[in-house]
Amino acid sequence: MTDLLEASPGEALTNDQRAAFEHDGFVVLPGVLSADDVAHYTSLVDALYDRELLAGRLPRGGALHRLSAVHTCPELAPLIDHPRLLGPVWSILGWNIHIYHSHVDVHPTVRGPKPPRFEWHQDGGRQNRELETDPRPRLSVKGVYWLSDVSQPGRGNFKVVPGSHITNWIDGPPRRNMSWPDPPGAIEVVANPGDVVLFDRRIWHARSDNFSEITRKAVFFAYTYRWVVGRDQVPDDSTRYTAVQRQLLGLLDSTDGDHAWGHEPAQVPLHGVLAEAGLLDPAVPALKP
Numbered sequence: 274m275t276d277l278l279e280a281s282p283g284e285a286l287t288n289d290q291r292a293a294f295e296h297d298g299f300v301v302l303p304g305v306l307s308a309d310d311v312a313h314y315t316s317l318v319d320a321l322y323d324r325e326l327l328a329g330r331l332p333r334g335g336a337l338h339r340l341s342a343v344h345t346c347p348e349l350a351p352l353i354d355h356p357r358l359l360g361p362v363w364s365i366l367g368w369n370i371h372i373y374h375s376h377v378d379v380h381p382t383v384r385g386p387k388p389p390r391f392e393w394h395q396d397g398g399r400q401n402r403e404l405e406t407d408p409r410p411r412l413s414v415k416g417v418y419w420l421s422d423v424s425q426p427g428r429g430n431f432k433v434v435p436g437s438h439i440t441n442w443i444d445g446p447p448r449r450n451m452s453w454p455d456p457p458g459a460i461e462v463v464a465n466p467g468d469v470v471l472f473d474r475r476i477w478h479a480r481s482d483n484f485s486e487i488t489r490k491a492v493f494f495a496y497t498y499r500w501v502v503g504r505d506q507v508p509d510d511s512t513r514y515t516a517v518q519r520q521l522l523g524l525l526d527s528t529d530g531d532h533a534w535g536h537e538p539a540q541v542p543l544h545g546v547l548a549e550a551g552l553l554d555p556a557v558p559a560l561k562p
């Protein structure tokens with residue numbers, strides 16, 4: 274774990290950010306990426322789009338929603354432990370985390386009518402059927418890196434109902450493929466290129482259609498506990514990633530259940546980074562050996 278020394282834990286959410294996150298179910302982290310970073314990651318996403326087009330996996334002008342972001346495009350790896358996102362994430366979930374789900378999205382302008390589809394949901398699939406509490410537990414958070422400008426509504430913005438993360442159920446249609454109004458209180462979250470929107474998986478949310486002339490581009494990473502099974506494909510070449518990245522990508526050498534349950538914190542890179550920086554939360558101690 275020599276590369277731990279190079280890892281930066283970032284900073285926890287401030288008290289105000291944390292209060293907003295707990296109250297609204299999401300928070301906008303402004304200016305996480307510089308303009309140069311945005312240009313760099315946009316070029317990677319554009320190249321992926323072109324590759325998919327060339328391979329015939331996408332119609333010209335079609336929308337891309339590609340799962341397993343780093344498996345698909347390893348050059349996106351610095352985004353997963355970017356200190357400006359990692360700090361807020363560990364301040365909510367702690368150190369025993371990984372990325373269980375991620376995607377790269379490109380949504381060109383929607384031209385003409387689209388068949389109706391009710392897209393509102395909470396993340397986690399059957400977590401929303403099989404967990405019995407009200408509200409259900411948070412379990413995961415997701416960060417969206419915005420590469421395109423969604424500083425105005427109508428550009429394929431992320432839609433949420435603020436505060437709905439503590440509501441297990443919203444009114445919806447009997448089938449998804451029918452017209453149904455947005456839930457009361459729904460808003461389109463606005464963000465500039467380089468901003469990250471961090472949200473609680475339980476918030477009721479949906480993608481909106483992009484009726485603007487700006488192609489919508491974003492990369493999503495969902496963080497959860499390592500004892501929740503990953504949905505992403507694990508990248509092939511573990512040698513190109515740092516220790517913390519390997520943890521987040523499910524590439525640690527020892528991936529047995531005990532390890533994922535957190536019985537061996539000394540072997541979990543983010544634990545080491547936080548311990549070194551004096552940032553471990555004493556309220557959530559290690560398991561007894």
Ligand SMILES: O=C(O)CCC(=O)C(=O)O
Nearest residue numbers: 396430431432479480481
């Ligand atoms: O693309 C969006 O704005 C929404 C994405 C979404 O529904 C999700 O990440 O679960």
